[in-house]
Amino acid sequence: MAEKSVSHRATPLVKRRPRDYKSRVKPTWCPGCGDFGLLASLLQALAQLALDPAQTVVVSGIGCSSRLPFFVRTYGFQTAHGRALPLATGLKIANPDLTIIVVGGDGDGFSIGGGHLVHAARRNPDITYLVMDNEIYGLTKGQTSPTSPLGFKTRSTPYGSADMPVNPLAWALSCGASYAARGFSGQPKQLTDLIVEGIQHPGFAFVQVMSPCVTFNNTLTQWRAATAPLPDDYDPGDRMAALAQAFRGDVLPVGLFYREIRPTLESHTRVTNHPLKPGAYDVDLPALLASYR
Ligand SMILES: Cc1ncc(C[n+]2csc(CCOP(=O)(O)OP(=O)(O)O)c2C)c(N)n1
Numbered sequence: 001m002a003e004k005s006v007s008h009r010a011t012p013l014v015k016r017r018p019r020d021y022k023s024r025v026k027p028t029w030c031p032g033c034g035d036f037g038l039l040a041s042l043l044q045a046l047a048q049l050a051l052d053p054a055q056t057v058v059v060s061g062i063g064c065s066s067r068l069p070f071f072v073r074t075y076g077f078q079t080a081h082g083r084a085l086p087l088a089t090g091l092k093i094a095n096p097d098l099t100i101i102v103v104g105g106d107g108d109g110f111s112i113g114g115g116h117l118v119h120a121a122r123r124n125p126d127i128t129y130l131v132m133d134n135e136i137y138g139l140t141k142g143q144t145s146p147t148s149p150l151g152f153k154t155r156s157t158p159y160g161s162a163d164m165p166v167n168p169l170a171w172a173l174s175c176g177a178s179y180a181a182r183g184f185s186g187q188p189k190q191l192t193d194l195i196v197e198g199i200q201h202p203g204f205a206f207v208q209v210m211s212p213c214v215t216f217n218n219t220l221t222q223w224r225a226a227t228a229p230l231p232d233d234y235d236p237g238d239r240m241a242a243l244a245q246a247f248r249g250d251v252l253p254v255g256l257f258y259r260e261i262r263p264t265l266e267s268h269t270r271v272t273n274h275p276l277k278p279g280a281y282d283v284d285l286p287a288l289l290a291s292y293r
């Protein structure tokens, strides 16, 4: 059974409000951007869990959505485009007591960063990954992304996209994600619950957040109509059932698709809580290079 990190435990004696986690930096997003909804839910989740800001890190790559760490009063790290997951994994191994939340867009996470999703999901570090999926590249002014639908016309695909869109939930599930959920920025209460459960989950928690880009791909009305809860008798312990729900074409199910408990990356990785001994990491360089020949 995987151990829950100390920092993920709620501290009931400390009462915190969402605004306690808000930084002084005002979001630079367009009015109405779905990312405001995710930010509000995240602030609410941090307050509900009364997380210590000094032990919490929000990590991102590059994109409109990846601006989010600036707006939260925790530690933050904006790294290179698509590289948030490996950076966050390294942070977690170096200091397992930190609560680490990774945020970003579909371009950041499924294009340039796609390879990292595969390995984060199968390695199961205890981090939470919130992807604000707007099915487009917002920051660079509206190009087709890996989740854009077939036939989607943008400046980069003026005759319509010929590429099959990826299915982020099915992808994460098939790579071994131990927590997989879908929320909608227009349903903040449920989204907050999914984020709280994701942070509390001891392992890699993947949450696809449908978050409309009102400027380049306004899907707000469409997603309001399409989102639907998972069936009442749904069992989130069944990965195959989760995959079937992820591939549904009639509605866009939202909720907790899958959860399992298994050892985390850091639970079976050597953790150096002690000062490094001189020579502990000495490497026989010639032998190492020879081994690659
Ligand atoms: C190595 C590299 N390649 C390309 C870019 C240009 N770039 C910046 S953000 C972005 C995609 C943004 O889309 P997404 O991640 O979906 O975020 P959104 O802006 O929609 O929130 C791209 C291609 C970059 N900054 N660095």
Ligand code: SF4
Residues within 6 Å of the ligand: 028, 029, 030, 032, 033, 034, 035, 064, 065, 134, 138, 139, 212, 213, 214, 215, 216
């Ligand atoms: S361009 Fe789109 S994703 Fe970027 S801030 Fe504006 S609405 Fe949001």
